[in-house]
Amino acid sequence: MTRGRRRRPVRFVGVTTPPEGPPVPEWEPEHEVTAEAAAALIGDRFPGLAGAPVEALAIGWDNTVFLVGGEWAFRFPRRRIAVPGVEREIAVLPAIAPSLPLPIPVPRFTAGPSGDFPWPFWGARIIPGRELAEVRPADEDRTALAEQVGAFLRALHAPALAARAGRGLPHDPMKRADPAVRAERTFPRLDSLVRLGVWERGTAVTDLLADARHRDAPDGEPVIVHGDLHVRHLLLGPDGRAAGVIDWGDVCLADPAVDLSIAYAGFAGTARAALLAAYGPVPPEREAAARVLALNISATLAEWAASTGRGVLLAEALAGMSRAVAG
Missing domain, CATH: 3.30.200.20 (Phosphorylase Kinase; domain 1)
Structure with missing residues (x-):
């Protein structure tokens, strides 16, 4: 100071x-x-x-x-x-x-x-760049970006980094890696989206949340996580590649699923596969937790966007909900 x-x-x-x-x-x-x-x-x-x-x-x-x-x-x-x-x-x-x-x-x-x-x-x-949610490249044009995100998360989630720099960080204070908690917190968001007239209920979302209510949080070793890694916090350069990662106010120790949610909200198809290939193996319980959080974050962003007149963000957030429940 x-x-x-x-x-x-x-x-x-x-x-x-x-x-x-x-x-x-x-x-x-x-x-x-x-x-x-x-x-x-x-x-x-x-x-x-x-x-x-x-x-x-x-x-x-x-x-x-x-x-x-x-x-x-x-x-x-x-x-x-x-x-x-x-x-x-x-x-x-x-x-x-x-x-x-x-x-x-x-x-x-x-x-x-x-x-x-x-x-x-x-x-x-300043880190120059535009939010992924603002640029909104087509899903098929996100593969190179996805590879960068996977490599970034692999470095961030390294156990050695947690051992060196994670001392004193809280352990998942928002319980974002807990599918049951996130599912319960998603239902009110969905109700709000229906009232706002921007989303219609579908069985894929209902089934994912119903399954999540009976799941425990992954039990792996906690790592340093960004904590709120979504489409507003990933910046892109003019070439569509990653320029930086911002807004670390939720940095904490948690299961990697907390950050891997962006693989399911921000990417689909070959792009998601490229992210996961760059990151490394993701066991089924971690994938399930990441998908539920992806749905929760996307629904939260959609509610905020619809309530505050952010049309571009709304479109990306609704697309993120669809990606979260897709194969």
Whole structure:
């Protein structure tokens, strides 16, 4: 953290808190930082960036991201639940980045809570690229990308990396490797998609979830996992190949099934086969858990996209649901 001159009080300028009232969607922010507030906070904590242009880059459930000076991506939590993940990113990403074959963000600027902003935030050099969910290449054009993802996950899930850099990480705090838990949490998402008029119930989805209710989580050794690896967190370059993996707020120790869910939500046919060939053997119980999580994440993204007018993401998320239950 940069030290030096006395900080001027920002006092949450441009930081809005939703008013009290009826229940709001779970993705609504508790604190939302504007570009103006981000510029003040960043310039105050890091004088070398004072006056640099700040523009909105991306918004998720848990964080708002700003591009600073055309070079740095700064992440500000939107909800208190995201704070432990921000702290884990700051601690873990520098330790694992050198071992991975794709770029990931490495915090360069870190700031703790203050009277100006109640939670930590950090900045890293921007990883150029577009979300897989935004590019939406045809399934048959995803094979080279899939091979890269498989190799990336093989490196990330290496037991030696967990032994070296995984100390202190929680063990699957969201129970994403547990098919029974994920199945129960998927049904309300599906109900919402039906109410929103963007999805019709099908037996393939129902059968997958019914089977999952009777399955235990895989019992392999836990490894370091991204924790929320989906089509928004895989960046593509202009050539359609992988440019990097972002948004590590759910990094933890867990069964590899947690990350292998992207094989079933983001890829199909020969592309999926290429990913799994690059990754290595996946036993049936791990595949089953990965498919259920793929369905759960895709349904969650679809609900958010349909509720917030993100048409391109909705199309990709619904396609991900179909892939998850396909052979």
